[in-house]
Amino acid sequence: MTDALQTLFRGVKGAGKRIIAPLQRGDGPNKFRLSAVDTATTTHDGDNGWAKRPPATLECPRCEADILQHNARDNIDCPRCVAEFSHEEFPDLELKSLTCPVCRSEMTHGQRHPESLDIVEWATCDGCRYHWEFKHSYSD
Ligand SMILES: [Zn+2]
Numbered sequence: 001m002t003d004a005l006q007t008l009f010r011g012v013k014g015a016g017k018r019i020i021a022p023l024q025r026g027d028g029p030n031k032f033r034l035s036a037v038d039t040a041t042t043t044h045d046g047d048n049g050w051a052k053r054p055p056a057t058l059e060c061p062r063c064e065a066d067i068l069q070h071n072a073r074d075n076i077d078c079p080r081c082v083a084e085f086s087h088e089e090f091p092d093l094e095l096k097s098l099t100c101p102v103c104r105s106e107m108t109h110g111q112r113h114p115e116s117l118d119i120v121e122w123a124t125c126d127g128c129r130y131h132w133e134f135k136h137s138y139s140d
């Protein structure tokens with residue numbers, strides 16, 4: 001009885017080896033295919049130029065209401081009074097804040113050349129790290 005079990009066991013082991021052996025002769029797992037997943041990651045970390053400026057909230061010089069100018073080329077129309085301004089008048093109006101186009105947080109903004117330009121030149125979002133930089137000319 002014991003001999004019979006050992007013979008059976010040996011037989012199973014032998015069968016297992018015969019099946020596994022051909023697979024072990026291959027090249028093994030493909031390491032290139034496994035690491036390729038990492039390279040697919042992309043991050044949206046920022047934009048440059050006036051056309052890509054984040055949405056701005058300006059103060060109406062007539063009634064002091066907030067005016068949201070979503071795009072840098074949009075007209076600036078006060079939602080409360082009849083005041084209307086073209087996008088070229090942006091530097092004449094008081095900028096209250098810029099809104100992050102990614103997560104809609106209020107951005108930290110500032111100027112790099114306050115003596116030569118009277119407009120916002122950079123903005124950073126503290127929420128998602130999105131950064132906008134004016135960089136080129138106003139007409140860009
Ligand atoms: Zn107004």
Ligand SMILES: [Zn+2]
Pocket residue numbers: 100101102103104105125126127128129130
């Ligand atoms: Zn953000």
